[in-house]
Amino acid sequence: MQISVISGSPKGEKSVTFQYVRFLEQAFPDHTFTVVHAGREIRAIEEREEVWRGLLATVEGCEGVLWATPVYVMLVPAQLKRFIELVGERNAAEAFSGKYAACLTTSIRFFDHTAHAYLHGVCDDLGMLYTGFCSAHMEDLRNEAFQEQFILFFSDFLEAIIEQRPVQRVFPPLPAASACRVLKTSPAAVDTRGRRVVILHDAEPGSGQEAMVRHLAACYAGPVQVAHVRDAGMKGGCLGCCRCAFENTCIYDDGFRAFWNEYVVPADILVMAGTVRDRFFSAAWKQFFDRSFSNGHVPAFEGKQIAYLVEGPLGHLPNLREVLTGLATMEGANLAGIVTDESDRIDAVLHTLAERSVRLSERGYIAPATFPAVAGHKIFRDEIWGGMRAIFKADDRYYRQHGLYDFPTRDYPKRIVTRATSLAMSIPAFRRDVVEKMPAYMVRPLEKAIETSTVLAKRRAK
Ligand SMILES: Cc1cc2nc3c(=O)[nH]c(=O)nc-3n(C[C@H](O)[C@H](O)[C@H](O)COP(=O)(O)O)c2cc1C
DSSP: EEEEEOOOOOOOGGGGHHHHHHHHHHHHHTTTTEEEEETTSHHHHHHHHHHHHHHHHHHHSSSSSEEEOOOOOOTHHHHHHHHHHOOOOOOOHHHHOOOEEEEEEESSSSSHHHHHHHHHHHHHTOOOOOEEEEEEEEEGGGGGGHHHHHHHHHHHHHHHHHHOOOOOOOOOOOOOOOOOOOOOOOOOOOOTTTTTTTEOOOOOOTHHHHHHHHHHHHSSOOOOEEGGGGGGGOOSSOOOOGGTTTOOOSOOOOOOHHHIIIIIISSSSSEEEEBTTTTSOOOHHHHHHHHHHGGSSTTTTOOOEEOOOOOOOOGGGGHHHHHHHHHHTTTEEEEEEEEETOOOOHHHHHHHHHHHHHHHHHOOOOOOOOHHHHHHHHHHHHHTTTTTGTHHHHHHHHHHHOOOOOGGGHHHHHHHHHHHHHHHHHHHHHHHHHHTHHHHHHHHHHHHHHHHHHHHHHHHOO
């Protein structure tokens, strides 16, 4: 069979993901693999008609499509995102429609599920028959048990094609874009009380996004900096070279770092505005997020209030909401709010967002992390300490200085208490007592925290 591989890594054959494709080629010699290096060749694909036509012919002539891509910032690389946008812009969905599809990613399995949900949604939108995915850790191929499973994954894909298995669509089509609403001027503008407000956007002139940005900026009485991400003057997308790892310095000599330092670093309140293109923000925004990888795994938004303005059907895109939320919370910020143009009271909610963002910023509120940020921290901590720190020197320094290597194994008093309790539990009477009084034992330290709280004492004294 003819299998078309759409490769998302900007590194092409020299990428980690491509080694997994090579493994499949050798494991399945009876099938022909033709590779479209969408990630590496995105410029040529965008600019040269014959390259575009050639790759469409490859897809049209195949029996199955394997999307093979690294996970970059919770999704696919900006270059592959752009490729998917081009398929939409150039009405080329027909070449993909009716083809069986499977997805392969490599990553450290941090927000790999959102990349897969995105690709699955894209396959559904293109009318492809999505059969499943394999999310490999970037080092999994070294493990023969993985190799066996990997072969099973791909065999299942091939069998689906041979058997012409029926496939059910999972992600419903998105509603058509709604007309841009006219926004009324809001009541009294919010005093920013010295807080620095920055709005970054990628709005087209006359778009709903532009109207939301303008309206939100007018909700603040103090100065608001508004900038288009295009003004970062990026020469290209992240190349995945990881040369930034040593000192968090990117090899590109362009405007990205200066833009980041001018707008992102000093912002107390950072609003990012985007328009839904397929099932995510634009490739331009994705490029901006990917390029921020040169900050390493240092929480780049620490202490900030983050908000988003979304033009498009976010209510139908829980995966996009998860990524936007994850970007804020993983980076140590508080998510002050997300406003979309789906709201009937958009003027009012924008005003509330302005008010709330200033209030929360002034008070220094950062909501406690939930599962994705807690889990994400542990993945980074273990990966950096467990090997990446040999190269990611800047991360290692930051993790040491900020106590982020917070393995429970270092908590010696707790380890002693745990060991002692564990030994005592082998005494039947003690064990019976603990089991009977379990709820009491669980709340006792919390009751003590309430009794001895200096925070509560200060509030009572007010
Ligand atoms: C810009 C950039 C962003 C990344 N973002 C993620 C991520 O969000 N989650 C993750 O698990 N790994 C992430 N990684 C790690 C890559 O997914 C991993 O190294 C992958 O195997 C690289 O594949 P490639 O060599 O085919 O490009 C990122 C790497 C880069 C360079």
